[in-house]
Amino acid sequence: MPTRTVPAPARTAASLTVIRGVRAWQLSPQPAGLPYGLPESLAAAASELPAGPAWAEHRTRFAIELVGDGISGWQAPVGETVAQIIVDDLAAGLIGHDAAAPRRLAYRKKTGRHRSGAHARQAASAVELACWDLASRATRVSVTALLGGTVRHTVPAYASALGLDPAHPAAPEAAAWITKSGFWGQKWPLTKQLIHAGPGAVAKALTPIRQAAGECRFMVDGLGRCRLDEAMRLLPVLADLQVAFAEELLPPGSWSWHRLRAAGAGVPLAAGEHAVDEAEQVRLLAGGGVDVWQVDPGWSGGLARSLHTTELAADLGMATFPHGDRLPAALALAGACCRDKIPAVEWHLTLEPLRQQIFSGSVRVEGGRLAVRSVPGLTEVPRLPEKTPVLEVTAP
Template identity: 30%
Template sequence: MHIAEVRAYVLKLAHDQVYLGRLDDGSELTEDRGYVVRAPWRSLYASRFETLLVAITASDGTTGWGEALAPVGPEIPAEIVSRLLRPTLIGARVGGVRPAWHRLRDLMRERGHLTGHQADALAAVDIALWDLLGRQRGVPVAELLGGAFRGTVPAYVSGLPADTDEARAALAADWAARGVTLIKLHLGRGVREDLATVDAVLAADERLRVAVDAHWAYGVSDAARLGTALQRRERVAFLEAPLAPEDVEGHRELQRRLDLPVAIGETLRNAYEFRHWLDRRALRVAQPDVARTGLTEALSIAELAAAHHVPVAPHHSVGLGVATAAGLHLAAALPDMPYFEYQPTTWEAASRVLRAPLVGTPGTGLPLPEGPGLGVDIDEDFVIRHATVHPSAHRSAHHPSADPSENR
């Protein structure tokens, strides 16, 4: 059995609610504005859910699906899949996932491309290869990864998309009433402002704990002030991404000054990067995102984290149904996995590419999708119909044209 075809699909799906809600100035992030920086954070954000899906089809017609976390410019990793990875994959043996991973990773490795868009493209392909193998063998991906430690994945709610602390507290109280015990706040707006939000949310329900994602906004001194104040509040689980993402030594210094765990990982793509952070003791919670690392590399990262006695809490932001399913299978297969990141708006949007919606709530836990492979059924007609970029050079005869007028 060999790989017969590899197809890349770029999706940009409008949704009722924008990821993380309105901008801080109160304005809406609308499609006509294009990509914008969500001040005070530095990164570009899109008004739509943008992603890259990859379909890998075997010679017997079985198809496996993968997804890259590509919330801005998914056309870029799509080109990498089509131009660089596909030619190496065509004709390869189905089932040789790890050999394929090493072969594909080495294609641009010596040119400095183990990270960034190349890594995102590799992640999508790797997930698709695991899904394909699971479907052919009739077993879930978690079993292929060595077996599931849990059938239901504990989760925390990530984000309270409201404009005021009063409104955020109301949302938090509603989540608490539904059994949620941990909420991550997307902050980084200033130490005083962040602490005020934390206090408002903690006051909403005494059962709640919070975590703080500072979105890389602070220097060491302010991050230490914030972290010291947070750990006095007791019901704070961790401080995520407090400093610039390349500042390993700054995070090491900060973690040495705090008892509160520092959580890092969404920007890191491979075990070499994670090893440096872990060896420097610059984090106490590792947060790899499977749609940026792939499943193969995520397992290597998890083993490194285990050797440093660091739990792995997978990151998940705007990945749709395939990335979500892959993240859940990874989370199920890890021994020291305290919680999975549940984005309410993403969870709603994620099922649009699936024939049957994802199930579960963060209050009761997220069940591992049942069935072979990733356990989700991709609505290929929907994907093809909504793809804004379609690899016409690699299109099979039964696939319709990708005329952009069809994607409105």
């Protein structure tokens, strides 16, 4: 991609947090296969490998750099489509923006037509998160402190067992390992095969896992795969298993979702990670559509928006469990909130270690807890295999 130059406002006073340029750097593809060092019980129960290079967004990845006066803010990884939206629609309007003023970001000039939808929101979120990173590094204050102050220095993690097969003979052993490792809870997938086989098959597969989990909280994720009739028949089984919440048995906000919500059966329903637009977020929260809120700072519009919906959920009596796609941002959010608002964040057992490989230092779970970053920067600086950016937009 060629270098472009756009007009910049006159500099009246030097500011480390003012954006002078936007760069995109290509990253290495996500590795294929399971992460190195995965415990044998987890590896044995793995039903599918993390997508790695099989998914375009994992194969062609970029780091976004917002260049200030001698310091930069980063966000990574982003897929090629998201990077292109940042380049085409957002980059020119970022020149001259003060990264320390997140509420002004929405009013910067946009040069394209992408305004809504998942990719547009991911692009806006990536820019917002990079602004927090730049502001934190420039001011030498942690992101959590910038969000209003650090409430806690470590946060419980719940283990996402997506990618493990609940019907595999090794699944109960994996569940026991998760409990022994100190995780706040564990979430297991409802595979298509189990859903189609009916509630009896689900009970047969999940009951040994639930027993092996012991006192560890137990959740399930339907990945939106159920039909309404299938989900309705599953509710009594999930109630018997005492699930802490059932995530996206159906597409959230749909007519079928509200029918399921009305049925109740004592099973809390969780959603929110795919509610990318503001109006959809408000409808789900204020409309009584969910019992548990799941926000993703990398999809929902960024940290400021995520904090807003977390506070709104708390006012409505709901706990928030941040989705794990942007773990460093989720940790900053959780560090600024008490445990009643955010009891735990998601740690994807087979995927998160692969995600962390792009950074010069990785986030690690210890005793089922994750450390909230106390030094400047939202994340560590990404490893850049290329010596030059594939795109650069700067002021003259």
